[in-house]
Amino acid sequence: MDKRTITVLLVEDDEGDILLARRMLVNSSQSLEFIVETVQTLSDTVKYLNGDKKFDVMLLDMGLPDSSGVETVQKVKQANQTIPIVVLTGLDDEQTGLLAIKNGATDYLVKNKLSSDILVQTLNFAFERGQAEKTILRERNKAQSYLDVAGVIMLVLNDDLTVHRINNKGCEILGYAEQDILEKNWCDNFVPSEYREKVSQVLKSLLSGEIGKYEYHENPILTKTGRYRLVAWHNSVLRDEAGQIKSILSSGEDITERKEAEEVIKKAYSELESANANLKSMQAQIIQNEKLASIGQLAAGVAHEMNTPVGFTASNFETLAKYFDKFKNLLDMYGKLAGEMPNIDKDGIIARTADIRKTAEDMKMGFILEDIDALFEESKEGLKRVTTIIQNLRDFSRVDKIDVYDDFDIIRGMEATLAVARNTIKYNANVTLEFADVSQVSCNASQINQVFLNILVNAAQAIESQQKGMGNIKIKIYPSEPYVVCEIEDDGPGIPQEYLNRVFEPFFTTKPAGKGTGLGLAVSYDIVVNKHKGQLFIDSQVGRGAKFTIKLPLNRKNSDSRKEMENNGQESHIVCGR
Amino acid sequence: MDRKVILFVDDEVKVLNSLRRGLIDEPYETLFADSGKKALEILEQKEVHILVTDMRMPEMSGLELLKIVREKYPKIVRIVLSGYTQIATLLTAINQGEIYKYITKPWQMEEEFKPAIRQAIEFYDLNNKQDAASQPAAATNG
Ligand SMILES: Nc1ncnc2c1ncn2[C@@H]1O[C@H](COP(=O)(O)OP(=O)(O)OP(=O)(O)O)[C@@H](O)[C@H]1O
Ligand SMILES: [Mg+2]
Numbered sequence: 043m044d045k046r047t048i049t050v051l052l053v054e055d056d057e058g059d060i061l062l063a064r065r066m067l068v069n070s071s072q073s074l075e076f077i078v079e080t081v082q083t084l085s086d087t088v089k090y091l092n093g094d095k096k097f098d099v100m101l102l103d104m105g106l107p108d109s110s111g112v113e114t115v116q117k118v119k120q121a122n123q124t125i126p127i128v129v130l131t132g133l134d135d136e137q138t139g140l141l142a143i144k145n146g147a148t149d150y151l152v153k154n155k156l157s158s159d160i161l162v163q164t165l166n167f168a169f170e171r172g173q174a175e176k177t178i179l180r181e182r183n184k185a186q187s188y189l190d191v192a193g194v195i196m197l198v199l200n201d202d203l204t205v206h207r208i209n210n211k212g213c214e215i216l217g218y219a220e221q222d223i224l225e226k227n228w229c230d231n232f233v234p235s236e237y238r239e240k241v242s243q244v245l246k247s248l249l250s251g252e253i254g255k256y257e258y259h260e261n262p263i264l265t266k267t268g269r270y271r272l273v274a275w276h277n278s279v280l281r282d283e284a285g286q287i288k289s290i291l292s293s294g295e296d297i298t299e300r301k302e303a304e305e306v307i308k309k310a311y312s313e314l315e316s317a318n319a320n321l322k323s324m325q326a327q328i329i330q331n332e333k334l335a336s337i338g339q340l341a342a343g344v345a346h347e348m349n350t351p352v353g354f355t356a357s358n359f360e361t362l363a364k365y366f367d368k369f370k371n372l373l374d375m376y377g378k379l380a381g382e383m384p385n386i387d388k389d390g391i392i393a394r395t396a397d398i399r400k401t402a403e404d405m406k407m408g409f410i411l412e413d414i415d416a417l418f419e420e421s422k423e424g425l426k427r428v429t430t431i432i433q434n435l436r437d438f439s440r441v442d443k444i445d446v447y448d449d450f451d452i453i454r455g456m457e458a459t460l461a462v463a464r465n466t467i468k469y470n471a472n473v474t475l476e477f478a479d480v481s482q483v484s485c486n487a488s489q490i491n492q493v494f495l496n497i498l499v500n501a502a503q504a505i506e507s508q509q510k511g512m513g514n515i516k517i518k519i520y521p522s523e524p525y526v527v528c529e530i531e532d533d534g535p536g537i538p539q540e541y542l543n544r545v546f547e548p549f550f551t552t553k554p555a556g557k558g559t560g561l562g563l564a565v566s567y568d569i570v571v572n573k574h575k576g577q578l579f580i581d582s583q584v585g586r587g588a589k590f591t592i593k594l595p596l597n598r599k600n601s602d603s604r605k606e607m608e609n610n611g612q613e614s615h616i617v618c619g620r
Numbered sequence: 621m622d623r624k625v626i627l628f629v630d631d632e633v634k635v636l637n638s639l640r641r642g643l644i645d646e647p648y649e650t651l652f653a654d655s656g657k658k659a660l661e662i663l664e665q666k667e668v669h670i671l672v673t674d675m676r677m678p679e680m681s682g683l684e685l686l687k688i689v690r691e692k693y694p695k696i697v698r699i700v701l702s703g704y705t706q707i708a709t710l711l712t713a714i715n716q717g718e719i720y721k722y723i724t725k726p727w728q729m730e731e732e733f734k735p736a737i738r739q740a741i742e743f744y745d746l747n748n749k750q751d752a753a754s755q756p757a758a759a760t761n762g
Contacts, residue, residue, distance in 0.1 A: 347703075348703075349703030349724070349725035349726055350632050350634075350635060350703055350725055351634075352725070352726040353635060353638070353703070353725035353726035353727055354632070354634045354635045354637070354638035355638075355726075356726045356727075356728075357638040357639065357641075357642050357726070357727065357729050357733075358638045358641060358642075360642065360728070360729045360730060361638070361641040361642045361729065364645075405645075406644045406645070409644060410644075413637075413641060416637065417637075417638075417641060420634045420637060420638070423634070424634065465676075468678070469676065469677075469678045511679075512678075
């Protein structure tokens, strides 16, 4: 086993004491070897300490020829911070010993009570203290250099919120030299006044042990030039051996630029958001307009539908008025003739009658009398057609409030829609109907009619696009628990496989500009699937045609489950509105 | 002056009937066809001066008929009588069919329809007097 060697600098002017000490230390221990050098004055001591030789411990008599008392300790300390000092004092002079410790000595020994064991032990202990302190110092320097190279501010605050330590980065950001920061109150000097109260509250909470809540916080700090830098702090506390919180260790990152960038991004993002929202509402508006446009289109169709019967009926009515004038005219002539009859002879009567007949002939009375029944019949029929159209129009667009769901007979809806769309369809397709008995469906009637119309118009347009003359549209309505199903099938060109998924996309259209906006099916999908929780799908074969199937959930419990119906098929929805 | 011949085309027979009734006292001959095809047949056989046609008709639309008539019988003054008042339809008829007048349904017989026919006849006469010697005149954009 190696012996530990401890080099001792003995500072003593009394030869006897020197001898005594040497004797006590030489060969005193199995495990320790002491190498002792002696100096007799303070000035020599200082010289030694500044010299090349390194000593592990110093054994110091305070009464030297050139210095005495505590002063001696202070002076030695000034010369060398780190060497552990064991002070030798006179008999029972504990006061002096304690004073020496306060001034930096490690331990003290009373000369008269000195024994070999005590001396060896004390020196050994001092040696170890010295080693430990060196290690601590080394570590501390290392830590400091870590702190200094760290990209963040490292700050240690005492419990009175004065700065205990701060690293280079902190100094750099604050713009002060380290010594201008140390021991200054952090909040008062380095936090902008308007944040001071809040920051000191945070720090006090940390000191009182509320760490979790304030592990992270952000606040600006105030630099020497008066500028603010925003710092994000991560805080922890340092405790003494007793577990008492003594200081706060904070690492702070200067996030000023990052925050600014974040703000810019946030702003850009929110601008994007609102632009997006605008776009959406614009799109909704376009869809709304499209609905209006299709109603406009419809109105045009319906107008044409009415223009014709109103046209000929009104014309007939005008003609009838003229006929009536003619009848009056003839009646007048006959009346006059009757009145004058007694005074005219036979030839005269014949001449007058021929005259009247001639007039009647000029008036085309023959045609009029022959045609008059037809005139009435056709006019009556014209009025009936207008009446029916108005009735259908009323059925079709049942001036419902949006989002009102009512029990509705979709067969009637389909009939009304067909009547309204008749004009668009009749030149392109023959329509066959197959309606089974179905229950009423809780739905928004005008929306459902809108769906029927969109699909019917598409079918008619698809057939028309082939330019092969009349096609066929087959419409079926039948129950299929828990749905009412409506199929609309055409024998037009069909939809290519690659478009099948896309036709429901808003603005997807294969029609020339001006003819299709590509919203018909998107709107229909929204109405059937989203609004009515139903299904809408397509079967199609190119060259054969397309079949659109609309499945609307049946009303299960009648009127009071209306809300439930609305949400049918989405179990996540809660039944409400009872 | 010769009696003018006017051909009316509409797929709705009741419209034709009402026109027949309304025009019995007019000094011209009226002919009626309920399709473009029949109208063309009549035109093959008879000289017609004025053509009044509906726009929306099955098989042959009014526009197609107008185009053919413009090509084959450029002298005939062409008039549209239609329930379609949409600008688009109207413009196509005027631009492609080079029509003289566009009358909308419902029409007013005394105040509107008869005067329009009379004007068309005058227009016909005017064109054909001017161009009697040279090329046969089309009824140009009215
Ligand atoms: N019955 C059908 N047969 C063939 N293709 C169809 C049929 N129905 C829809 N399509 C195709 O789906 C596309 C989208 O239809 P949608 O109704 O959404 O828009 P659009 O008819 O083009 O325009 P809009 O309805 O807005 O006037 C159509 O352009 C067409 O290509
Ligand atoms: Mg469509």
